[in-house]
Each structure stands twice: as C-alpha cells, then as structure tokens.
Amino acid sequence: MATLPPSTSQQIADAAGLDERYVREWLGGLSAAGIVRYDPARVTFEFPRSHAAVLTRAAGPDNLAQLMQYIPMLGGVEDRVLESLQHGGGLDYAEYPRFQATMAEESATVNDAVLVDGILPLVPGLPDRLTAGIDVLDVGCGSGHAINLMAKAFPASRFVGYDFSAEGIANARAEAAEWGLTNTRFEAVDVAGVDEPGHFDLVTAFDAVHDQAHPARVLANIRSALREDGVFLMVDIKASSNVEDNAALPWGSYLYAISMFHCMSVSLGLDGDGLGTVWGTQLAERMLGDAGFTDVAIVDVPADPFNAYFVARP
Template identity: 50%
Template sequence: MALEIFDQTKAETFAMRMLNIINNGALALMISIGHRTKLFDTLAELSPSTSQQIADAAGLNERYVREWLGAMVTGNFVEYNPQEKTYYLPREHAAFLTRLAPADNIAPFTQFISVLGTVEDQIVDCFHKGGGVPYSQYKRFHEVMAEDSNQTVVAALEEHILPLISGLTEALQQGIDVLDVGCGSGRALNKLAHLFPNSRFTGYDLSQEAIATASTEAQQRGLTNIQFQVKDAATFDEVEKYDLITTFDAVHDQARPDVVLQNIYNALRPNGIYLMQDIHASTDVNGNLEHPVAPFLYTISCMHCMTVSLAAGGMGLGAMWGREKAVEMLSEAGFTSVEIRQLAHDLHNDYYITKKK
C-alpha cells in the first residue's frame, strides 16, 4: 500500500481556516454582547465618535466599551480613525446588526453561542454516558428563542405566513378555535389574538417560565380571547376541539414527537388545518451540504434540541430531522397530504400545511 502524500498547501489552508474559526467564534460572543448592550444600535445613530462618547451615549463603562471596540475594529465590523481616535459603524454593516432593521438583523442569533456554551460540560458528559441535558439547565434560552421567533415568525405572521393558507385570514376574522402547541413565550399567539378578536386562542407549553411570560403579556395587552396553560404536548387528549393548530419550531425537540403529532391530529375538527413551522433541512446529512447555516443548526441540535429530548427519555430527533422524516411522521399521525412551503425572506424554515380529512 503506497504511503499517502502529505499535501502541505492543503494543510496550511486548513490551519488558516482553524484560525478564522477561532476569531469568528470570539466575534460571535462580542456580537452577542454588542446586541444585548445595544452598542450596535447606539453606534448606528452616531457620527464618528470616541470610545468615551460611545460609552456615554450607551450608558456603559468606557473601559469595557473600548475593549469591545478593539474586537469590532480588528474584526472589520467597525471603522477606526487612528488620528482622531474615533469609531464608526458603516450603514452597510448596521443593516444586519441593529434593531432598526429587525427583519435583517443577524446579531440576535449569535446569543445562541454563549447560551449553548453554558452547558458544554454537561454535553461532554453525555458524549461519554449518553442521556441528555434538561430544559432547566439552559439559562436565557426561552428569552433568546422568543427574540428569534419575534423576527422569523411573529413579524411575518400577518403578511407572509397566514396567506400561505387560502381563506385562513377570513376564517380567523369570522371566528375559529386555535391551539398553539409548544407556544413558548406566546408572542405569536398573543399577536394573533390581538389581530383577530372574534377567534379563540389557547397556548400549551411545558415551561412554567414561558407560560408565565405569555400570560403576563396577554394581560398587559388586555386580551380576553386567549388562555395559556402549562401542559406536556404528549399528554393532552382533546378530541375534535380546534379548527386550526399551529406549532412553531416546537415538534423536533419533543420527547415523543410521534405522540404529539397524533394528539394534534385527534384534536383537530374534520377539515381542520395543521400548520407546522420547522427547520428547513434534509433528513440525510448529504442533502445539507449546501445549506448556508447547516453547521450552526447541527450545533444547536446537538447541544439543545436533541439532548433535551433525550433527557426526557425521548426520541432525540434533533433540529435537523429533515423534510423526509417530518413527512413520514405526519403521515403516520394521519395527515396523508402535506404541502411544504417556504418564505422568500426566511432561509432556514419550512412551513408544512396539512388538513384533517
């Protein structure tokens, strides 16, 4: 057997890639901090300014702001004038980093890196021993997910998502019964309840914290056509009670997604509609080679979606369960005809639309 030739150019290229990964990983943490402290929002409204001027405008400590700016300058996010010692965020960068452009703001997603980092030790233990890490171990996860959902789902509900289903907006205006399974902090459902006062809305989620947040928001908005309950989606056993059931990024991390889908089928009235939003992916990794954020999604899957399911003794499907597996499981639950749609502005979600016969 001939010895494999060591390709020095290939090795050096890979070494440079590793250095880039280290730098980009560090930048992800700093972008998260910039988002949470609203430093990007502050910079977007300032002309070239010193670190003290930026800190004063943001109400933050100058020494920390200056070090953060060092990362942003060397990472080519912020421009620096060495003569004036001023910093400036170009408008072209601000378009993807600030709350002023919510539909295009990528900065919130970097928060997942730091959130997942808090459970790295437990995940390493799972690699050795199996099992999983439960929801309770994740600090801020529901908060970050709510912000994610607000951008990808809530903001798109009225203009993009509801029109995917012919006649749905009109039905909601007239008045129907709606259930959101795995409703999280309830932002999507509360918005629907506000938009359609003649319809009746119910939200279920396993997290007491998320349900408390959802209920508080509903009360603050004066919504009387909505209720939230702490409930395991695998245990509710309602029969032909709802005209529309939705799940937004909620099925794949269930312990028993097969049971959840069966419960959803049973809870729908005849001709009732099930709308499932989930991650756009193929079931086989080979189908995800060109996916623009596949490494990111597999990481979230490994360090959250899959492991929280396994922690509950579940199937551990993970976020990247893919279209093929999703359609198979929907069919097994009784949904024989499934339409899959995508939104032009949303690169990482699929919308599954099916009706109970």
C-alpha cells in the first residue's frame, strides 16, 4: 500500500495477491485505528507516506510495525504465563519457536544501519584498534549478525560469539560461511559459566544482559574476561528502574508486556533473578559498578531510540 495511490480493497488485494474479502475486513480495522485513510465517496483506502515512514521495512530502525511481531508470538504462551501468575516459576526458551528469528530481524535493522560507522565509534579509538587487530567477544550473540558485520569490516581482528541457543549459533555459523569469513568462532554455551580471564580487548552485549538468568554473574565474568585496557560495550533497553518514570515512556507498557511474557518469565524458568526487560539504566549502572567497572558512560544513538548504550571500562 505504501506504493499505491488511493485504491479499492479489490485493487489492493490484487496488488498483494491476497483474498479480497479478508483484505477488506483488515482494511476496515486499519481505518478504524487511523492507520489508513478511508474515502467513503470513492470507497478507497490510502496509506499515507507519513505513516509508511514508521510502519514499513523501508523505515529501517524506525519501523514500529516490526516490533508488533512479538505480540502474536507472546500470545502463544498466554496460558503458561497465567499458570505462573498462580503458582510462580517461569517458562522455557523453547516455548518461543519464532523468537530467535524475530529478534534477529529487529536487531539487524539497527546494526546494518549504524553498527560499524555509528555504534563502534562511541568508544574513542575503537575502530582503529579493530583495524589493527584485537580479540572480541559478543555475549548473547543470538544469530551472530553483529559479529559477522564486525568481522567483515575488520578482518585483522578475531571475533567470538557465545549464546545458549543452538538455533542461533547454527544461523551465525551459516552466515559466516556464506560471507567467507575466517575470523569468527561461535559456540553454544551458557555465558554465566564463561571463565576466560584476560582473553579479550572488547566485549559486546547487544540487548542480551537483561535476559540472563543471573546477570550479575554474567557481568562479573565479562569484567574478568577483559584485559586491563579493554572495554565493554553493552546495549540494553532504555527505560527507568522506577515505575513512575516509565509512565512517560511512549513504549513503557509494551516493554512491561514483553518482560512479563518473555524476558522475566524465561529468566525465572531458569531459576534466575527475573530482572526482565525493564530493569532500567539506574540498576544497570549500579550492577556494572558492582562487577568492577569504575568508568561507565551512557550514550544515546539516534537511530536506536529503544536502547541505551553503555561504554564501561575496568
């Protein structure tokens, strides 16, 4: 619809190769929500360019519709969450079959746009060090796209990705092979058990720490894994640790829903701390300090309004 003039439901259905009756009902809902504009005189529907700018894949990191893919997925575990509300406990990561792919798509839109040229330069001198060649670990690497992007851009550096999802690691290895990368290694491990003191010059964690069963232990392991002149780049949800502050956050209620139906529940399912999505920048900064990071800066990236970027040094 973003490329069509005002059109009838039949014209829209024909253009998309869909059934007209279902398209007509769907358009009625979008019209009632104000997402598309309906002209009753001409019986046409229009998708305004200003709406398309934040509701299509062409919007890149600004695509709000992409986030809504989580809602039907999380609806699939509603009964399990209701059980946990009554009896406590949590859920298993395997109960979210589409989560890995959806998360990979969401993070890729940001990383493809700004990782190499916008995010890594947040650390002064880091691109030059990566060009010369350093050792890098990505904790909770998921499908490994961030690692592969960095490995492609900085062939002299060596990159390792850890994640406990076998599916994610398989996808990471496949992409690295497709790109012909020889400076990457991916392992399916629980990052809470990583014990590699002084092995890395840079450790990254892209939207992963809040999901950990024991984030304090993970942060301590990251601190131990860094060399003394190393740096930790942590990307995590931009929210407050205080409920009252999140009332003014446009996506605050969405974050709490994601937390209750996935992040918190999966952590509790692993007998973890259950911090959830909305652990907040205040708690994150305090936990970084407890892990041994004495120099912590929090930076915003305009292309990624949902996350805060922590640059932490021992």
